[in-house]
Amino acid sequence: MPRVGLFIPCYVDQLYPQVGMATLELLERFGCDVEFPSAQTCCGQPMANTGCTNDARPLAEKFLSIFKDYEYVVCPSGSCTAMVTHHYEELLHGQPGYEELRKKTFELCEFLVDVLKVTKVEGRFPYKVGLHNSCHGLRELRLGSSSEMMVERFNKAGQLLSGLEGIELVPLKRPDECCGFGGTFAVAEEAVSCMMGLDRIHDHEQAGADVMTAGDMSCLMHMYGLITRQKKPIQVMHVAEILAGRQPAAARS
Amino acid sequence: MSDTLTVHHEHPDNATEFVADDSRAHWHDQSLWFVRSKRDKAASTLPEWEELRNRASGIKRHAMSRLADYLEEFERNATKLGVTVHWARTPAEHNQIVLDILQKHNAKKVVKSKSMLTEECHLNPFLERNGVEVVDTDLGEWIVQLRHEPPSHIVMPAIHIKREEIGELFHKHLGTEAGATDPPYLVNAARDELRRKFLNADVGITGVNFAIAETGGFVVCTNEGNADLGVSLPKVHIACMGIEKIIPRAADLGIFLRLLARSATGQPITTYSSHFHGPMAGGEMHIILVDNGRSAILSSPDFRRSLNCIRCGACMNTCPVYRRSGGHSYETTVPGPIGSILAPSRDAKTHKSLPFACSLCGSCSDVCPVKIDLHTQLLTWRKEIAVRGYLPLSKRLSMKFARILLGSTWLFTTAGRIGRWLVPKLPRFMVYNRLNAWGKQRELPPMPRQSFRELYRARKNQAGKK
Numbered sequence: 001m002p003r004v005g006l007f008i009p010c011y012v013d014q015l016y017p018q019v020g021m022a023t024l025e026l027l028e029r030f031g032c033d034v035e036f037p038s039a040q041t042c043c044g045q046p047m048a049n050t051g052c053t054n055d056a057r058p059l060a061e062k063f064l065s066i067f068k069d070y071e072y073v074v075c076p077s078g079s080c081t082a083m084v085t086h087h088y089e090e091l092l093h094g095q096p097g098y099e100e101l102r103k104k105t106f107e108l109c110e111f112l113v114d115v116l117k118v119t120k121v122e123g124r125f126p127y128k129v130g131l132h133n134s135c136h137g138l139r140e141l142r143l144g145s146s147s148e149m150m151v152e153r154f155n156k157a158g159q160l161l162s163g164l165e166g167i168e169l170v171p172l173k174r175p176d177e178c179c180g181f182g183g184t185f186a187v188a189e190e191a192v193s194c195m196m197g198l199d200r201i202h203d204h205e206q207a208g209a210d211v212m213t214a215g216d217m218s219c220l221m222h223m224y225g226l227i228t229r230q231k232k233p234i235q236v237m238h239v240a241e242i243l244a245g246r247q248p249a250a251a252r253s
Numbered sequence: 254m255s256d257t258l259t260v261h262h263e264h265p266d267n268a269t270e271f272v273a274d275d276s277r278a279h280w281h282d283q284s285l286w287f288v289r290s291k292r293d294k295a296a297s298t299l300p301e302w303e304e305l306r307n308r309a310s311g312i313k314r315h316a317m318s319r320l321a322d323y324l325e326e327f328e329r330n331a332t333k334l335g336v337t338v339h340w341a342r343t344p345a346e347h348n349q350i351v352l353d354i355l356q357k358h359n360a361k362k363v364v365k366s367k368s369m370l371t372e373e374c375h376l377n378p379f380l381e382r383n384g385v386e387v388v389d390t391d392l393g394e395w396i397v398q399l400r401h402e403p404p405s406h407i408v409m410p411a412i413h414i415k416r417e418e419i420g421e422l423f424h425k426h427l428g429t430e431a432g433a434t435d436p437p438y439l440v441n442a443a444r445d446e447l448r449r450k451f452l453n454a455d456v457g458i459t460g461v462n463f464a465i466a467e468t469g470g471f472v473v474c475t476n477e478g479n480a481d482l483g484v485s486l487p488k489v490h491i492a493c494m495g496i497e498k499i500i501p502r503a504a505d506l507g508i509f510l511r512l513l514a515r516s517a518t519g520q521p522i523t524t525y526s527s528h529f530h531g532p533m534a535g536g537e538m539h540i541i542l543v544d545n546g547r548s549a550i551l552s553s554p555d556f557r558r559s560l561n562c563i564r565c566g567a568c569m570n571t572c573p574v575y576r577r578s579g580g581h582s583y584e585t586t587v588p589g590p591i592g593s594i595l596a597p598s599r600d601a602k603t604h605k606s607l608p609f610a611c612s613l614c615g616s617c618s619d620v621c622p623v624k625i626d627l628h629t630q631l632l633t634w635r636k637e638i639a640v641r642g643y644l645p646l647s648k649r650l651s652m653k654f655a656r657i658l659l660g661s662t663w664l665f666t667t668a669g670r671i672g673r674w675l676v677p678k679l680p681r682f683m684v685y686n687r688l689n690a691w692g693k694q695r696e697l698p699p700m701p702r703q704s705f706r707e708l709y710r711a712r713k714n715q716a717g718k719k
Contacts, residue, residue: 014669020705051635055656139615148619150302182612187690191269225695
């Protein structure tokens, strides 16, 4: 039984507990022994992406000490996973245990597909779904092929979702355009950020999606904010929620 | 005007202004996305696309690692072909060299094909101050020249201007019919006027896309043939190039030509790829090699790869921020992702907001034909800007605060509990006001009663009791 340390992004812990629960249930369903080490807070990405390396370092060190003894570390966020696997190098270079941590940390869909070799998730989700490919998951973790690259097409979240009964993944005009969240970018470049978000939502609407899903709740938090302000009917759900069998909160027809 | 951009604004302020005209911002976004889509189609026709990118990146990195040697080899071979090679450390030196050549020939009229380097050096205003008439003969560049504006894109300088506005501009300057917007009609009017400029020019200036060390020759890529025309009629040709334009061998050229036009506009190749190997009979050819900060970039391991750039503009076309904020919002000669790396290398304080004009989506890095790690370099610039103390106080303080809050599990969970309890109870004006940039157009997420860790603990206790 794989022993998994559950890495829940700080804002998911506080604001989206249902996404954490869905992740936990999903991992348990596929036979993992999951533990949430309660000392964890944040991986330090907000500071690192603002350029404040010295403010990020203590959090990276704290993260390493909390997670270093697990067999695997799994996280329902491409962005936070990429922080550990791609950007901790600079903060933790040469520290004992970091190299191992980097290799055993996975984003949820990546872990299900590549480590647990899950080919089909049982369940039913009879809705039209637009998959928003969150950027760090796509272009840093390579959870799917990016539209810019001329490589064989694949998509790990899409592969898992398409196994659900009744689901229809709708084609988007721009398959992997950024939603404009971008951490502090969302407030520092508020105008562009919101325009990007609205354009992203519109792409899902024109494709007829009932639900927008993504591997990162941060993108969805940003778009939920815009959707709610504009009273649009489209809903947002994390990939883990859909895979764990949750249904849209208010199925509007 | 490009030489009078002395008052610098932060990118978010310029972007906010651009976005405020929603229909124009969307038009701009869609125009550039159309070019990006054409690029995707063109790239997908080559099964070896990714291999070409690898090769091109490798050749450029190699060339940069031995730049001095290749430049000297180029100088030797170009000299053998009868070309006069000049070296310029700064824009001022470059401009003076051009002026000296013009004065030697008593030249008063110059036609210039597209050259971002001469934009970078602000050559036009310098020559005009010295009594020389310069005409940009690339249609887009000529349009922005008539409007007294800098280009907003390095390949499509007038991409920010609508057809109707060009009609008005030509009506004013060329006497075309008022209200005319028909592209062939406007293009013909421009062609007639430019033809006169070509015929009367004393000297032709071009940029350089690729300079080949092995042969001493160089290549200029255009779609309008304006480079050929501009240097075929006058007897004197001055070619201006940044020192990073060098490639080692003639055999390398094919790789870059295949990548350049596909990445830039989605064409298999530019309409004209003009090869120059020495002056015409009885004429003169000059090449000016310009540094202007490139050696400094070369000495930095973090930013060295930005010199791989072949100025295709693909990173601009794909950048979701560039598309929605316009090239002028960057207030640099080269805008977009690559410009946001190059500009701080010259003046980090002035351009400190540019590396943050980016959501770190990484699309630029994946689209770049020479594999510059653009978004990683933008992130590295953010760190540099923080280290040099140019971060705004608000960002510095909020990150210090976040470090303290998130550094302690107790503080983090307590603050979370209080926030989740308090925010829904507050009157709306206390949550959504001027201080809350998030809430200007967005609602906050719903505040759940319990955090994940609380639910997890409850579930574990439940399981323990069973």
